[in-house]
Every structure is written in structure tokens, then in C-alpha cells.
Amino acid sequence: MPDSVGDDNDSVADDKDPFDAQLLQRAFRRDGRRNRRRKRIRKTKTVSRQFAIPIVFVVVVIAVAGWQLRPSAKPSPVIPTITDVNKIRIVEAVPSDKAQEPSRAKEIRAKIGAMQLWFSNETAGKVLRLAAGSSKSVKVERIVLSVATSSLLNQPNLALDLQQALFQSGFVLAPDEAAIVFTQIQPSEPICGQSAGRIAAVFPTACSQTSNEFSSNAALIAAHEMLHVLGAVEGCAPHAGRNGHVTDNPSDIMYEPLNASSPRRAAVQHLDPGHDDYYGTGRSNCIDVKRLPVWVNA
Numbered sequence: 001m002p003d004s005v006g007d008d009n010d011s012v013a014d015d016k017d018p019f020d021a022q023l024l025q026r027a028f029r030r031d032g033r034r035n036r037r038r039k040r041i042r043k044t045k046t047v048s049r050q051f052a053i054p055i056v057f058v059v060v061v062i063a064v065a066g067w068q069l070r071p072s073a074k075p076s077p078v079i080p081t082i083t084d085v086n087k088i089r090i091v092e093a094v095p096s097d098k099a100q101e102p103s104r105a106k107e108i109r110a111k112i113g114a115m116q117l118w119f120s121n122e123t124a125g126k127v128l129r130l131a132a133g134s135s136k137s138v139k140v141e142r143i144v145l146s147v148a149t150s151s152l153l154n155q156p157n158l159a160l161d162l163q164q165a166l167f168q169s170g171f172v173l174a175p176d177e178a179a180i181v182f183t184q185i186q187p188s189e190p191i192c193g194q195s196a197g198r199i200a201a202v203f204p205t206a207c208s209q210t211s212n213e214f215s216s217n218a219a220l221i222a223a224h225e226m227l228h229v230l231g232a233v234e235g236c237a238p239h240a241g242r243n244g245h246v247t248d249n250p251s252d253i254m255y256e257p258l259n260a261s262s263p264r265r266a267a268v269q270h271l272d273p274g275h276d277d278y279y280g281t282g283r284s285n286c287i288d289v290k291r292l293p294v295w296v297n298a
Contacts, residue, residue, distance in 0.1 A: 085178045086293040087131040091141045093183040097148040105140040107214050108182050112138045114219035120298040122271035129296045143171050149185050159194035159201040178229050180222050193225040200225035231287035232278035246277050
């Protein structure tokens with residue numbers, strides 16, 4: 001009997017061996033996975049420690065740069081505003097393919113004199129402050145452009161391209177200056193003048209009877225374009241129309257017909273009749289050209 005019992009115990013022990021082996025195998029695999037996980041964590045920590053300082057440095061640099069570049073409460077304008085303008089320069093721009101004619105300066109002086117007389121009559125004795133010369137002897141600067149007429153005429157905004165051509169030719173405006181620029185070219189569209197930035201461009205022969213004569217309206221064209229440069233007419237004006245014009249009074253120098261049925265511009269032009277849109281309005285929330293420092297007593 002004992003032997004048979006012993007045999008039974010042996011058989012039970014033998015039956016447990018495979019089960020114990022499986023348990024050990026599973027334990028080994030579990031320990032192996034745990035060890036591999038620990039190694040990955042240690043490796044990650046090592047790599048993280050290697051890059052921690054550079055990453056922190058980059059984050060600090062980005063944060064400092066962002067703080068320095070944040071918008072300030074009162075950002076300084078990159079380009080001088082119209083309220084900075086207190087002097088007007090008179091320029092003759094000559095395309096590279098045009099002959100320089102000394103007589104043109106005399107014609108320009110005459111037109112600027114007529115413009116100043118018109119302003120004086122409309123403002124009770126105020127005229128634009130010219131950067132050089134005097135009311136009796138206007139200084140005209142002649143700038144020979146580095147581009148030909150055809151290059152200018154191929155641009156969608158002639159005044160803007162003329163301004164760029166002037167700058168490329170060495171012409172520089174001080175922050176407190178604007179310019180009236182006369183240039184003898186014939187735009188493909190029937191325009192007598194155009195403005196861009198601080199440049200009031202006048203094409204004096206474009207609206208004349210011939211391509212060699214100055215238009216009789218060149219003085220008023222110069223006044224009109226300079227008023228554009230000085231901020232007239234803002235959209236906040238009561239009678240503002242498109243492209244900086246007014247639509248209420250045909251005798252206003254800044255008038256432009258609203259449509260084909262609107263009255264045509266009157267022969268005699270005045271400076272903001274009624275003083276309600278852009279000159280002498282007394283408002284501070286919309287450009288009042290009268291407030292600008294560019295005016296002096298005639």
C-alpha cells in the first residue's frame with residue numbers, strides 16, 4: 001500500500017512539473033518585458049537630459065522675441081503720415097527718352113503761381129508752404145528718370161510707378177515733404193493727373209489741345225492732386241464718393257460725377273463749398289485739411 005501511495009504522489013509531482021515550467025517561463029517573459037521597458041525609459045531619460053538645455057534655450061529665445069515684437073499700445077508709423085507734411089517740392093520729371101527743355105521750368109512756375117493764387121482766394125490768404133524758393137520765384141527741380149516713357153505708360157497706376165522711378169533716380173523725400181511732379185507724358189486713359197503716396201503727379205499736356213502745350217487747367221489739376229495727397233476726401237466725409245472725391249457739388253474742386261446722369265463738373269472750382277467735407281469742417285474724427293501744418297500766409 002505505501003508503495004502504491006508513493007507512486008501516486010510521484011505521479012502528482014510529475015504532473016506539476018510542466019505547470020511549474022510554464023509559470024517560470026511566463027515569469028521570465030514578464031521580467032524580460034519589464035527590463036526592456038526600464039531600459040527604454042532610461043534611454044529616453046538620457047536623451048531627454050541631453051536635449052533638455054537646448055530645448056529650454058530655444059523656448060526662452062522664442063518667448064523673448066515674441067515679447068519684444070508684441071504690438072505696442074501706440075505703434076509708430078513706418079511711413080510718414082499726411083499730418084507730418086509741411087513742405088511741398090516742385091519737380092519736373094523727365095523720362096529718359098524725352099529731351100530736357102529749359103522752357104518747361106518757366107511754365108511750371110507759372111502754373112504753381114496760379115495754383116497758389118487760387119488757394120489764397122479760397123482760404124482767405126493761405127497757400128501751400130513750398131520747400132524752396134518763394135511765391136515770386138518757385139524752385140523747380142529737374143529729375144531725369146532712368147526709365148523711358150513707354151515703361152511708365154505700361155503700368156496700371158502711373159503715379160505709383162512714377163514715384164518709384166523718381167526714387168530709383170535718386171529723388172528722396174524727407175519725412176515732412178510731399179511733391180507736385182510735372183511730367184510730359186500722354187497716358188492712354190484721359191487723365192490729367194494722379195496721386196500716389198506723397199506724390200501729386202500732373203500730366204500737363206494730357207488734357208491740352210496739343211501734346212506740346214500745358215493745359216490751361218494744369219494749376220487746378222495740381223491743386224486737386226495735392227489735396228488728394230493731403231487726405232481729401234476721406235470716406236467719413238458726408239458727401240464722400242469713390243476714390244477720394246465728393247458727389248454733392250459740381251463746383252467743388254474734388255467733385256466727381258457719381259454716374260452718367262450726374263451733373264458735369266462746373267467751369268469755376270472752389271475749395272469745399274460749405275466746408276463740410278474736407279476743408280474747414282472743424283471735425284477731429286475726419287481729415288480736415290485746414291488743420292495740417294502745410295499752410296502759410298500768402
